[in-house]
Amino acid sequence: MTDFVMEARHVYKAYGIKNAKKAEKTGAGVDVKHVVEAVKDVSLQIRKGDIKLIFGPSGSGKSTFLRCLAMLEIPDKGEIYLGNECLTKPGVDLNKARARIGFVFQHIYLFRHLTALGNVELALRQVLKLPKEEARKRALDALSEVKVTDCASKYPAQMSGGQAQRIGIARALARNPDIILLDEPTSALDPELTGEVIDTLRDLAKEGTTMLIVSHEMPFAREVAEEMIFYDEGRVVETGPPSQFFNAPNTDRAKQFMTRIINRTTRE
């Protein structure tokens, strides 16, 4: 029995492996450049109510790792546990498992042909098989939780980025997932809209929602995160409470990165 909501053990994911294997078979020689190792042996545990924040340079594989956790990308090696269930075992009903994981995308990805309400309702009706009235009620509840009830009948293209992203969060919330994974939820928004979304996340944090967030919003991190994870070149470089990173990171790489981020924030 584990008391983790989600656990990753030695997850490994690389792109271009198939081509490399093919090349090996045909004797063409493996072009190492074509294999990109996005996640190299990453382990992570999340308990109920945890709020953890992953940060690190672009292209270091944070998003890939997050997608692996939600099994939107299948890891090449390693195991992912959701509660006691191993998601990486063959034959696991992934759609069922994904119902317990909420995912928020950097570029939002709302369903463009559906209204805000429709976006939130779809999974409730199709996957949880809720009757129409109940699905509607729960969708409206989720929308009011992120304070966008006034957008309920708008289409994604008619909303601001901040509204759209909050609906993205509502879509993830509506199923009452065990954990919500957020992949840079604010990085595609301008500073003003970022505020709206951060406020929403802060509210969720207060309610004890379990969250794993990829973000570079440092003031927010300092305020809500229990643990920060510095991620670079496919590995976890350093883990610790925000105070550790803001005062004296243990590794040089983290020190360097924090200095840069803090400089940027103060300049703004």
Place this chain on the structure above:
Amino acid sequence: MPLAFIRVYEKETSFLVDAYEKIFRGVPEIVLMLLFFFGLGPYLRFPFGNAFFVAAFVLGLRSGANQSQIYRGAIQGVGNEQMIAGMSVCLSKWRSIWHIMIPQVFTFSTPGLGSEYALLIKDSAYVYVIGALAEVMTRAIQIRTSPPYDAVTPFILAALIYIVLTFPIAFWLDKWGNKRKKKIGL
């Protein structure tokens, strides 16, 4: 449309669809009709002895191949992100296709579908080669050589009939697509 989705999302079987599309898009309808009616018809027997059936069969499959291409473009236009978003709210692959992709793909493909429909109607004119080749030719010559020696009016009339058949549907499809696109703000 199912063919287009197989082509995009089922890597293992997509080569079959690919082969079908290449054949039916690459060979002229006339050749296909002659092949199926006079060439293969006697071997395939019923219902390939029936000119109407062969015409519908060939034109249908040809149009299917073209439509599959149109939808494939639209699927790629909608983008894989929408599929991933569907998976993230735990819809299965085929459910995502049904609830998320198809409504958007259809909106994106209306202009292409309109022109494909017009092509299909026009190509039905080729059916004479297996139906009433001799009949059509004799009539055409008759029109020219018998009083009132006017070959323009009958053919203009025929052309008008084709326009009446093709125009409204293409027009309506386009209009519907644009309205829909405007509504969802694309």
